Amino acid sequence: GKEKWPRGDEKVWKEGSRSVNTDVSSVTKSIVNHVQTSLARQAYNLDNLGAYQAAALSVRDDLILNWNETQMHYTRKAPKRAYYLSLEFLMGRTFDNALLNLGLKDQYREGVTKLGFNMEDLLEQERDAALGNGGLGRLAACYLDSSASQELPVWGYGLRYQYGIFQQLISPEGQQLEQPDPWLAGGENPWELPRLDVSYEVRFYGTAERLPDGRALWQGGQEVLAVAYDVMVPGCYTKNTNNLRLWESKPKRGFDLNSFNAGDYEHAVESSNSAAAITSVLYPNDHTCAQSSISTLGKELRLKQQYFWTAASLADIVRRFKNIGKPFSEFPDYVAIQLNDTHPTLAIPELMRILIDEEEIPWGKAWDIVTNTVFYTNHTVLPEALEKWPVPLMEHLLPRHMQIIYDINLYVVEPSVEKKFPGDRDRLARMSLIEEGFPKQVRMAHLACIGNRKVNGVAELHSDLVKTTILKDFVEFEGQSKFSNVTNGITPRRWLDQCNPELSALISKTLKVDKSVWLKDLDMLKGLLPYAEDAEFRKEWAAIKQRNKERLAHHVETTLGLTVNTNAMFDVQIKRLHEYKRQTLNILGVIHRYLTLKQMSAAERKKVNPRVVFFAGKAAPGYYIAKLTIRLIVNAARIINADPDTRNLLTVYFLPDYSVSLAEVLIPSSDISQHISTAGTEASGTSNMKFCLNGGLLVGTVDGANIEIAEAVGENNVFFFGHLTPAVEDLRYQHMYHPVPVEEKCPALAKVLDKISGGMFGDGGVYEPLLNTIRQNDYYLITEDFDSYIGALEMVDQAYLDKEEWIKKSIRTTANMGKFSSDRAILEYAESFWSIEPVKVT
Ligand code: 73E
DSSP states (O other): OOOOOOSSOHHHHHHHOOOOOOSHHHHHHHHHHHHHTTSOOOGGGOOHHHHHHHHHHHHHHHHHHHHHHHHHHHHHHOOOEEEEEOSOEEEEOOHHHHHHHHTOHHHHHHHHHHTTOOHHHHHTTSOOEEESSSHHHHHHHHHHHHHHHTTOOEEEEEEOOSBOSOEEEEOTTSOEEEEOOOTTTTSOOTTEEEEEEEEEEEEESSEEEEOTTSOEEEEOSEEEEEEEEEEEEEOTTSSOEEEEEEEEEEESSSSOHHHHHTTOHHHHHHHHHHHHHTTTBOOOOSSSOHHHHSOHHHHHHHHHHHHHHHHHHHHHHHHHHHHTTOOGGGHHHHEEEEEESSTTTTHHHHHHHIIIIITOOOHHHHHHHHHHHEEEEOOOOOGGGSOEEEHHHHHHHOHHHHHHHHHHIIIIIHHHHHHHSTTOHHHHHHHOSEEOSSSOEEEHHHHHHHTSSEEEESSHHHHHHHHHTTTHHHHHHHOGGGEEEOOOOBOHIIIIIITOHHHHHHHHHHHTOOHHHHTTSGGGGGGGGGGGGOHHHHHHHHHHHHHHHHHHHHHHHHHHOOOOOTTSEEEEEESOOOGGGTHHHHHHHHHHHHHHHHHSOHHHHHTSOOEEEEEEOOOOTTOHHHHHHHHHHHHHHHHHHTOTTTTTTEEEEEOSSOOHHHHHHHGGGOSEEEEOOOTTOOSOOSHHHHHHHTTOEEEEESOHHHHHHHHHHOGGGEEEESOOHHHHHHHHHHHHHSOOOHHHHOHHHHHHHHHHHTTBTBOGGGGHHHHHHHHTTOTTOHHHHHHHHHHHHHHHHHHHHSHHHHHHHHHHHHHTOGGGBHHHHHHHIIIIIIOOOOOOOO
16 A cells, blocks of 8 residues: 655655756756865866766765665565675776666766766776775676666675775886775765664674573673675666675774773774774785785784674674564575675674574574575685684684584584494594694685585586585585586676777667667677678777777876887786786796797798787785796886887786776777686686677686686687696696606796796896796696697687688677676576575666
């Protein structure tokens, strides 16, 4: 029935209510309004930054209307919801994305122009929200976009770090320098709503005393406040605007008045500082678990972050569930919780604690609820990345959770393993939640795996590896059906429409379908296939690639003052620096190419196709070998780019401070991109999908999602090389026990290494530790793959000679990338895991 109007005169309320700005004149009105009131400025003293702020505030108003309606609607309908817990959300910029999703880009462009500004300039004013390290954080951001676009009731939960991923500078010697990223320092962030009224207390330390009824009393220690900030996530061409709730830590009481009154100011603010520290900075290590790379205190702070965030999120989820007034036995019918890697695994013991200690639910029932609510995604099988926490630290910081973890071991793991594999003590030790040693450690992947309904990997090969390596025992124990695959995806809104507007327009024109349709049904790209045969279409396709190259060249020119040869093939490798990703293989290949060019006659060189190689990526601040790789790239680039013999044919750039926004310029410009991890090490990769969606061809190993991309676009449209996953273990064994010198195994590579040692790129000694990783163990198999890598790049050169055929490959690649939309991925999660359905806001 019709609801009663809650207060005052309904007519007055209705008259006062505004709607989303949809035409140019309401857009300009709203912008001018914000200039005058929110910013207290005028046309006379308004710069690009001010104009951006006013325009952003105007879009913010639109988003708030949709967001509000969406949240109301979800609350009224009370559908089952899914919660995506991720310690990282690598959102990048929001302004352009919001305008495109709202379908208001043209109106704003026109409005902004009328006010005397240039839209592109305004877009450049926004700082990236860089609350993530790389693929894992960007995946979370793509999934939020897809959830909203598919009208699914999904919320994200994360942390509102004061400092995002560090900014990268490159010193004159070619070394990475780190600088803080105070992304919020510019004043108010228009994309978030501070919800100072939504807050929870989170406890650390103290004592946990078991009570006779099975509950425990956790008391004392330190209490801090978690305060909510809601980030609006607009869906594409829908009113649905979802929520990303980020927590900020605050001291529970301003400061300690006893110390203050006694004149001890340092102690007075100590506890308030330590509370604020929890959400102050994103940890910049990907693929290394905290205890191997950081100090004891740094370790503790990371664990504090994880608990602070899971505790606040669960308190919020439980409170929302209680508001609908159902019994806890129905919790899994209303709530699904997805763990993005093991970082939020404490959600399992925390939900147990809430159910047992606060809701007085018996242990077995609580365990049932937890294991029907929680889902776990694994993102890596690299041993050094598997999270483990020292038992003494866990006991000290989270005494009640340590008890619960021991209980899970005692009541779940031990009896059922014993029942299924009687007397198999080795198996029990392998599977235990606690690893023996000094100190003992809690294995978070085991806890995540045992305490949930479904486990998935992020590409077919990776999901198989999860089942046959790190969680093998658990598959034998729990059966195959709990373990599955959801291949990652990327949002075509940001990674095609936003970053490559010309290509998007050409696609709409060619398919004769509005982008609001095909952007949400990406398999429609298949309709481009026949046009590969259309010479006129190919010309347009190639012209767009060319303009994107020029756009990148312009960017490099204005930011770094370097001139880029836009007639060359653009060859791009952009990702976190890591030995397993093998940027080293790439730069060694570049040097090999340089040496080859140097030996050619002038006539021979005439036949060579010019190439520009781009690198970008950050190294974890404590990762010595990765930093040395950057140094080699920068110094090799300096020498190679300065050589008049080869300069027209080969140049190399390391673009500092890689970011989402930089990726948006680089990706549409690539002819080829490199995804060359040692087989079996890159779980999925997602930039590979972005490049291919934009018509760049893939050079890569048979690894991660490369495999499925090749299946989709056709193997003749990718350049594969290198050993396959099953060979890797044997090769590593041989390297350990029957080492063969590089000179014998791979003479071409040996020559490259010698040139570097010999000082071709500055003091050779500097690079010895890096070169020795190859000469000695060569764990990532550079010597094994080098020749076939060079072979693949020769194939690329061959193929590029036939320009028309190359463009056909490019078109066919884009046309076959529909599968890799994050809409497909999020619908798989929604249907097969979470059992949630779209809830459209009308
Ligand atoms: O292959 C990528 C994958 O595409 C994988 O390396 C990355 O996740 C992407 C999205 O699924 C990833 N990041 C981390 N582990 N895997 C990680 C580990 C610790 C801290 C931060 C990130």
